[in-house]
Amino acid sequence: MEAQTRMNQKFESLFTQMVEExxxxxxxxxxxxxxxxxxxxxxFPSQAQSNFTGQHMAQTSNSEGRNIKEVNAITTRSGKSLDEPSRTTVTSISQQRYHLQRLTRQRNKVLATTF
Incomplete structure (x- = not known):
């Protein structure tokens, strides 16, 4: 009987130790x-998700020899949409750079407010 009691105590102490671990x-x-x-x-997260083909891409058309780019909608990852996307006509490389920088600043402001 005493051997059984000692064995039970050993099992209890092992069980307690396992629970603590x-x-x-x-x-x-x-x-x-x-x-x-x-x-x-x-x-940004280390595992960024790529855009689906065609989603978030600006539509381009050639109208009367000028390259016209327009953005239909801008939606952030959090789901926030910009109210009125602007339509711009771009005729030179310097104007393209200017508009791209302006849009990038606007996007960065939106991203800064969502994070």
Whole structure:
């Protein structure tokens, strides 16, 4: 009978030790998951999702010898839409650069407010 009691105590102590180690492992996994989920402000996720073909692309047409580009809609990843996309006629490379820089600044402002 005494041998059985000692054996039960050993099993109890091993079981208690395993429960404590299990709790510690859960705690460490939770901390690691939290650390991996935190994203630095201003940085994009490491696994970016590519756009579907044709989605978010500007439509181009050639009207009377001029290259006209228009954007139908701008939607951020968070789902926020810009109210009135502008229609611009671009005739020179310098104007294209200017418009691209302006649109990039607008996009960066929107992204800064969503993150």
């Amino acid at each position: 299990s709790k510690e492992m859960k705690s460490q996994i939770t901390k690691l998951t939290g650390a991996l989920a935190v994203q630095e402000r201003g940085k």
